[in-house]
Amino acid sequence: MQPGTILENTNLKGGYYRIRFFHPDIAAKAVGGQFVHVRLNRLEAHLLRRPFSIHDTSAADNSVTVVYKVVGEGTKAMSELQPGDFCDLLGPLGVGYTQIADDTIPVFVAGGYGSAAMYLTAKNAKQKGILMLGARTEADVILNDRYEALGYDSRIATNDGSMGKKRICNRTSGRCTC
Ligand SMILES: Cc1cc2nc3c(=O)[nH]c(=O)nc-3n(C[C@H](O)[C@H](O)[C@H](O)COP(=O)(O)OP(=O)(O)OC[C@H]3O[C@@H](n4cnc5c(N)ncnc54)[C@H](O)[C@@H]3O)c2cc1C
Incomplete structure (x- = not known):
């Protein structure tokens, strides 16, 4: 199979998708926090x-x-790709996060789909701690189940309180009227 071949492209929820590429070289080298540069070849x-x-x-x-x-034309086109289609991938790029020491219980703090980038580091951490995940609304809360399946305790907060705790207001003085 050619590197960059799409194995899966699935809608997770709303506008969020998961795409899985066959790419032995990147799969072998990548560490958490790195990224790939994707070219949609046929477009x-x-x-x-x-x-x-x-x-x-x-x-x-x-x-x-x-x-x-x-969010735009490129990601819309990406969402329409099918297994067997192909993208050109450059990577892994970037330095990556510091790996978690074996005796450390990690706490990951993410906003919305920022949790996607931390997952590989969370998976490789020996001890599983806490995921603190904030989002605008329930529709933007994703991947908490993946962290929970690893053994993380997820604490969720949304701006509108539609899932988890309602975000505390930003007032620094006077009485909160939220
Ligand atoms: C290091 C890094 C890692 C990233 N990781 C992820 C990730 O894991 N997952 C992820 O989903 N994204 C990630 N991103 C963001 C991702 O690269 C962009 O969402 C993607 O490139 C958008 O491409 P697009 O063609 O769909 O959008 P584009 O068409 O390029 O549009 C991008 C944004 O600009 C707006 N826009 C477009 N055209 C106009 C216009 N004419 N006037 C005003 N606004 C306009 C769009 O509405 C949209 O909000 C990452 C970015 C970086 C730099």
């Missing part, structure tokens, strides 16, 4: 590469997974 209007954080890798099937949100 001339999208020749400029789009950067996406590496969400996960698997040695079992030599795959690299990205979680993305449809």
Whole structure:
């Protein structure tokens, strides 16, 4: 199979998708916090590469997974790709996060789909701690189940209180009227 071949492209929820590429080289080298530069080969209007954080890798099937949100033309076109289609991937790029020491219980703090980029580091941490996940609304809360499956305790807060705790207001003086 050609590197960059799409194994899966699934809608997670609303505008959020998970895409899994076959790419032995990137799968073997990537560490948490790095990213790939993706070119959508068959679409001339999208020749400029789009950067996406590496969400996960698997040695079992030599795959690299990205979680993305449809925000513009490139990600819309990406959401329409099918297994067997192909993208050109450059990577792994970036320095990556500091790996978690074995005797440390990690606390990951993320906003919305920022949790996608931290997942690989969370997975590789020996001890599983806490995921603190903030989002505008319930529709933007994703991947907490993936962290929970690893053994993390997830604490969720949304601006509108539609899931988890309602965000505390920003007032620094006087009485809160939220
Ligand atoms: C290091 C890095 C890692 C990233 N990781 C991820 C990730 O893991 N997942 C993820 O989903 N995203 C990630 N991103 C963001 C991702 O690269 C962008 O969302 C993606 O490139 C958007 O491409 P697009 O073609 O869909 O959007 P574009 O068409 O390029 O549009 C991007 C934004 O600009 C707005 N826009 C477009 N055209 C106009 C216009 N004419 N006037 C005004 N506004 C306009 C769009 O509404 C949209 O909000 C990452 C970015 C970086 C730099």
